[in-house]
Amino acid sequence: MDNEIDWGKLPFGYYPTDYNVRCTFSDGKWGPIEVSQSETINMHMAATALHYGQEIFEGLKAFRGKDGKIRIFRLEDNARRMRESAKGIMMEPIPLELFKEMCIKVVKLNERFIPPYGSGASLYLRPIEIGTSARVGVKPADEYQFIVFVTPVGPYFKGGFQNTKICIMREYDRVAPRGTGRWKTGGNYAASLSAGVKAHDLGYSAVLYLDPKEKKYLDECGPANFFAIKDGKYITPASDSILPSVTNMSLQTLAKDLGIEVECRHITVDELREITEAGACGTAAVISPIGEIDDLDTGEKFIIAKDGKPGKISTILYNKLNAIRLGEEEDTHNWNTIVE
Ligand SMILES: *Cc1c(COP(=O)(O)O)cnc(C)c1O
Numbered sequence: 158m159d160n161e162i163d164w165g166k167l168p169f170g171y172y173p174t175d176y177n178v179r180c181t182f183s184d185g186k187w188g189p190i191e192v193s194q195s196e197t198i199n200m201h202m203a204a205t206a207l208h209y210g211q212e213i214f215e216g217l218k219a220f221r222g223k224d225g226k227i228r229i230f231r232l233e234d235n236a237r238r239m240r241e242s243a244k245g246i247m248m249e250p251i252p253l254e255l256f257k258e259m260c261i262k263v264v265k266l267n268e269r270f271i272p273p274y275g276s277g278a279s280l281y282l283r284p285i286e287i288g289t290s291a292r293v294g295v296k297p298a299d300e301y302q303f304i305v306f307v308t309p310v311g312p313y314f315k316g317g318f319q320n321t322k323i324c325i326m327r328e329y330d331r332v333a334p335r336g337t338g339r340w341k342t343g344g345n346y347a348a349s350l351s352a353g354v355k356a357h358d359l360g361y362s363a364v365l366y367l368d369p370k371e372k373k374y375l376d377e378c379g380p381a382n383f384f385a386i387k388d389g390k391y392i393t394p395a396s397d398s399i400l401p402s403v404t405n406m407s408l409q410t411l412a413k414d415l416g417i418e419v420e421c422r423h424i425t426v427d428e429l430r431e432i433t434e435a436g437a438c439g440t441a442a443v444i445s446p447i448g449e450i451d452d453l454d455t456g457e458k459f460i461i462a463k464d465g466k467p468g469k470i471s472t473i474l475y476n477k478l479n480a481i482r483l484g485e486e487e488d489t490h491n492w493n494t495i496v497e
Pocket of ligand 1: 438
């Protein structure tokens with residue numbers, strides 16, 4: 158059956174696999190890891206996940222490398238971030254070792270869905286945690302379920318590494334200044350849907366959100382972090398309301414390795430006039446290069462890529478990160494977990 162999958166044409170969507178793994182927290186402890194073939198969850202209709210948004214998730218990828226080995230990229234960093242998300246909305250943090258064990262197990266169980274080297278596709282891991290206790294009064298659950306499922310996803314850029322157009326809209330915020338932006342919660346996504354759909358309808362790939370307090374500084378690019386190249390430096394917003402992207406951290410490290418200066422600081426909208434490259438970064442695409450940013454409120458258009466092509470530094474960083482994930486280049490920062 159796996160021979161029938163056209164890896165290169167797979168979308169970034171749900172494709173069923175053989176197994177998922179689950180673990181329940183109750184009576185103050187995590188239980189055994191269960192292997193499931195079911196695609197559904199049976200839960201109480203009054204579960205806190207359904208009423209009060211106690212839901213967090215992660216997204217990471219496994220690859221078949223050049224040497225045939227399976228690699229999971231920055232597994233521990235995703236595990237740590239998920240613990241932070243759990244603490245942020247009063248959920249039970251998942252022990253690092255449990256997170257790792259379950260991710261490795263689910264990848265092995267679904268080995269036949271790991272796309273072959275060279276296909277550009279990968280196996281996407283989606284860990285989720287939900288509060289399952291029945292509550293009507295607003296209070297955190299004391300029971301939780303942690304599930305990791307996987308799904309093969311195709312190459313992000315079907316037509317090659319290409320520029321996209323994004324927009325600034327002041328009408329919507331996705332998070333509050335001291336709210337949940339730092340954590341990967343489903344609620345943040347719910348809050349971004351109307352702006353996202355509006356942007357897509359207008360022909361933009363994403364919304365570049367401004368800081369929700371002053372609307373002066375750049376924050377995030379939809380479900381991805383934002384970075385730009387200015388005077389040869391890699392600049393990226395420092396903000397309490399954005400999610401610390403593992404991809405962004407990786408790109409910063411690679412930039413420093415290449416002798417490129419990195420600045421994490423406030424970036425004003427006006428500064429967009431002076432940048433030479435821009436990109437949205439995250440696990441799905443690594444970098445989605447940005448050629449144009451339109452401010453829908455002022456009517457100003459920031460044309461970043463005068464020649465319409467992805468920037469030089471962005472392209473180098475993109476290729477380098479991909480090469481490390483695929484085992485083509487030495488993993489000097491120990492980012493890959495090899496699945497034996
Ligand atoms: C997941 C996510 C990102 C990207 O994070 P990576 O770890 O690089 O995949 C960026 N912003 C938001 C809001 C996200 O949810």
